[in-house]
Amino acid sequence: LFDQAKKTSPSIIxxxxxxxxxxxxxxxxxxxxxxxxxxxxxxxxMDGFDNRQAVVVIGATNRPDGLDQALLRPGRFDRRVTVDRPDWNGRLAILKIHTRNVPLAPDVDLLVIARSTPGMVGADLANLVNEAALLAARRNLDSVTQKSFDEALDKILLGAERPLVLSEEDLKVVAYHEGGHALTGLLSEHADPVTKVTIVPRGQALGVTMSTPLDDRYNYSKEYLLTQIVTALGGRAAEEVVIGRITTGAENDLQRVTALARQMVTRWGMSEKLGTVSFSERGSPFAVGGETGAPTDYSETTAETIDDEVDRIVRSCYARSVDLLKTHRPTLDRIAQELRRNEVIDSRQLQDIMQETGAVIASPQSLPQGIPRVITPPEIAPPLPEMNGTGGEQIA
Structure with missing residues (x-):
């Protein structure tokens, strides 16, 4: 490979x-x-190049921390460029490229779609356009409509709808569970706008409450993170408040809130007891052999304090969820009733229910530039900083 590149220079490997x-x-x-x-x-x-040979070597990886240091020394891969997830301007430009040869209906607004897809990269957007085109073709449409894009986005983010007959009791539990997520989001000042709630089974979920930030987020306040925990626990809290017993439906919610609370304590210095200190692990998760059980750099006593602080954060947020739902029980009942009747509630219907029951929406519910809806479920929203890996690709 390198011999061929040298013979055909100028060239790029x-x-x-x-x-x-x-x-x-x-x-x-x-x-x-x-x-x-x-x-x-x-x-x-790489050490065998002559300065007169016009050969450029480029490498790409999602795991820059795992690269051997010998590769990164001067004279080898000594220049690094981070290619992060595109913002909405970048997504709009990517969508324009992928829709150049796709017949679009007059109602399609690529800006709306770009704003509705935070966290998506180029491959995701290409897949979205392809799925929307396939849906339009199956319906014998001459062009791809906005509805086709909306349904394609639902399918990508949530999975395909699956036929599943639930008992009346299970439907009640799911309706109140999702209603609890939605209502705590609507009542919390720092929550993202709630855009859609459904009890239609998709993928592995029996129901989904969808929300998205008003704009791409690059920084997160402590208040925002605590609100994320409050809304994630809203489903379990609703089960306790209304049904009187808890179910396994909150498994993913509990995993998420525990991980987030631990990040707040150990990485972002948001613990009242431990203060502004970061507790990390020695070693890299990308070490040879996949060594992930790296030892910690703190004592057992500190580890116990960390566990106590994580527990305190989760418990206080859960108590907040329960309090909100008890105080606004009539609104919760209305949301669950509407879900059982129609299976899906959008943001406008949620706002109508809040107004009719006298509940005050605390979180911002209008999207910029007249965008009607976006669908990013909390379960698969763009990751918080460093929660799920690097989030971008690095080219050296």
Missing amino acids: FIDEIDAVGRQRGTSINTNDEREQTLNQLLVE
């Missing part, structure tokens, strides 16, 4: 997923000799 061969060499007993030999040869080839 692009190595995608370079971490597959350039991962850190280390002490793991699972060291792969073949991979290390490949890495060593790559280093030799």
